[in-house]
Amino acid sequence: MPRVVSVINYKGGVGKTTITANIGAELAHRGRRVLLVDLDPQASLTFCFYTAEHWEATIQEAQTVLQWIGPLLSGGEPGALDEFVLTPPRVNEVVSANGGRLDIVASHLGLIDADQDLAIELGGSRVQVRSPNFLRVHRVLADALASPAFDDYDVILLDCPPNFGMMTRAGIVASDGVLVPARPDYLSTLGISYLRGRLSELIDDYARAAGLAGSAIHDVAPEILGVVVNMVQYAGTQPINAHQSGIRGLDPLEIKVFDQRIRQSNSLFGGSESGLPVVLAPGGNAVVQYELQQLTSEFHARIRT
């Protein structure tokens, strides 16, 4: 069975999408079969691999997570998710040389409304465990990914939006682990404890709903794989003072933190015109590429244990 990991943080712009794209691409480059699912209506992950023009012309109308989830909004069941899987050409030219593959389920801006409609169905921001649709909506992705069509993937990464809406919740329920990118600052530290609280609330709610349903559905208990400290600024060989204290601020949380941090590197994270994440881009900054490779190794070791 593939390992499913959702990449989450309430805070926007901390590098969730960047980390998802780069770890995914690097694992595929090492010969793994990787599926990325873009659960964010902003669709930034999708645009790491496709141009906006291509998305508009050939993907947006029929080939995104929005069309897949559509039937759920009208009381039906979504069809097979594997029919929505795309294989972006540019990155696969590179990774196929080593026998790897990188696939993606693309996103759509309309997903923001779908997310809200689903939440309203379950009682709004205070999701009701007793709602008859609780399990149906929360399990939508878990059930879809349990199809044998996904058995061939080694890893499935879910890029979540910066909120705790229905897409994020369904992503977490489908996951074995969660990865939390964060910036090394005080606010991020606060955000992580809040996020952890919401995560355990969701796990408890789900267990209660499953209990009420009296069904054989297993509890969910995704493991926090760790915090990835991103956008670190260096003065010489050490992070700048503010970032050192931001990193130390994670200690009291007693949460796993990846040893490998990713530095701030403005020139390199600009666009994805080439359809290749930084880690695979020819002529990319070797230091950043090395950091992303090391992070991928650490990630890979954690999902295998």
Ligand SMILES: Nc1ncnc2c1ncn2[C@@H]1O[C@H](COP(=O)(O)OP(=O)(O)OP(=O)(O)O)[C@@H](O)[C@H]1O
């Ligand atoms: N280490 C880095 N150095 C410089 N820029 C970075 C770095 N990591 C990410 N970025 C840039 O910061 C911006 C936000 O990153 P990204 O989209 O990955 O964050 P996100 O957490 O997914 O955001 P959102 O919450 O909106 O989904 C992007 O423009 C990205 O290219």
Ligand SMILES: [Mg+2]
């Ligand atoms: Mg993102």
